[in-house]
Amino acid sequence: MDIKIRTLTPLWTGGVDRTCDRLHETGIIGSLRWWYEAIVRGLGGYACDPTSEDPKTRCEFDAKSYEQAKRDGKPEAEAINAGLNSVCPVCYLFGTTGWARLFQLRAMEVPMTPLHFRTTIKMNQGWLKRVFGGENQNIDSLQVPYGELLFQFVSRRSDAEYARSQFALILRVAAEYGGIGARLQHGFGQFVFPMQVNDITLERGIQDLQAKLRMGVLRSSGPVVETPFDLRKLVSLTFEISKSQLNAFTTERTHIGKTNKREKNRYIPCAFDLRYKGTGNFGMRQWLKGKGWKETTDPQKLEELDILLGPRSQWGRGNNQGQIDDDFRTASRVFFGMPYQKPESKEVYILRVWAFLPPELQHRLPTPQALIAMLEEYMRHVFDTKAQKISAVLGKDILEQGAGGTK
Ligand SMILES: [Zn+2]
Incomplete structure (x- = not known):
């Protein structure tokens, strides 16, 4: 097939x-x-x-x-x-x-198409080049499907x-x-x-x-696997954003990667700024930090932000420089798509934001609804009223809808 x-x-x-x-x-x-x-x-x-x-x-x-x-x-x-x-x-x-x-x-x-990114902060550019370009920090020749x-x-x-x-x-x-x-x-x-x-x-x-x-033929039990990656804990939101709200990312100096992608805007590879940190109001991590969420400076301990968004690759400078121990590395629970052009209208972009509720952050986010509320609040903080919510779905509803609404 x-x-x-x-x-x-x-x-x-x-x-x-x-x-x-x-x-x-x-x-x-x-x-x-x-x-x-x-x-x-x-x-x-x-x-x-x-x-x-x-x-x-x-x-x-x-x-x-x-x-x-x-x-x-x-x-x-x-x-x-x-x-x-x-x-x-x-x-x-x-x-x-x-x-x-x-x-x-x-x-x-x-x-395939050349890999490229858009970020409003120079430091992020260096970081992305290191992460995606490896040793020589060069992403200009990389291709992605x-x-x-x-x-x-x-x-x-x-x-x-x-x-x-x-x-x-x-x-x-x-x-x-x-x-x-x-x-x-x-x-x-x-x-x-x-x-x-x-x-x-x-x-x-x-x-x-x-x-x-x-x-009852297949294995139905075993040692508990600690993970937030359970569909009952998923939330997924979709927004429409007017093109002008993404202007910060479409200037020449935000672009890294092969130059022939500079003018291409069918999708805007700016997820890093949206999730982490960018100029102005961009950056969920930065926003939450401003609201008092803690992040770690201990290689063997994860704080709230590290659990929600993954630990920083390193922190501090010189003698104070540190990084998380390999055993404590963990994946982000929050995912930002790259905004992409809506098929019917080049002036509108679609952005999906999705996340799994982290059980360790009960005090901050007791329910999937609370997680949705936080993601929506962040989107308003960044895009004001220019980001329009098209849908907000709970994983629990996906499962129930599939089960014919009987549960
Ligand atoms: Zn198995």
Whole structure:
């Protein structure tokens, strides 16, 4: 089955060498898996942590039970089910030791565009060049996938319809409420849901998953995985912003990257300023700091801002310079897309802001509604009344809508 993905902002799929000069399928698969973990958890299913050191947390196909069932004369399908009792619903779809992924995704055509950013602060320019350009701090020659991407989706023979339904479910949630690929917090990975799987509604995808959970064949429990990435904790907001409100980002001196992108404004790669810090009112981190939110200067401790937006890469100067220990590194819970041009009107941009409620910040953000309120307040602070909220969705409602509103 062909799948056409039209991107609205470039993708970042960076491979092991951390470059992004071609599309790495593993980067896409990794983010699909990440979304699926959140969906499965959101429905009360168990999603293991495949990166865990603890073998009890990681799933593995139970070959012993499989062999035993075979010896007992059970038919193949039943023997496989016996082996699946130690495979969680996420590993069932995406594979784990002893169990192959239910589908393959091959990139067939991938148009590329030069990587570039827009930031109002010189220091941010240096930082972005370091993070994305590596050693030589040069991003001018880097390319990222952008445009009409063509993939081939090939499912294994077993449970092929289910694989397709779940693939569509993940793409729907990612397309409508988040993004795909890596470095989503930098605004990469917004895309249009592909029509090739349009026959699978959100409701159908969720019901197929619920039915699978109810069958009781797959692993349903294990050590608790501490994570905010649970769809019940997701909020996703979409705003329309008039072009003039983004003028600060479209001047020549804000641009870094290949010069031929300077005049291109279909999307504005300014997520860093929106999330972190920019001139004027831009910068959520800066805004929250002004409101008394704490940030760490201890390499072994995370404060409020570090939990919400990820720790700073370093702080202080000279002898006072510090950085967070690797064990304390954590991903941002808040994601700003790159504003992109509304198809019907070049004067209007669409901006998506989405976040997962961090359980550690109960005192600041007790509910998903409180998180929405904070994001809206920030948007008003930055854009005044020029940013119009188009939608605000709770992950809980996505799940309930999918379940036919019965829960
Ligand atoms: Zn698993």
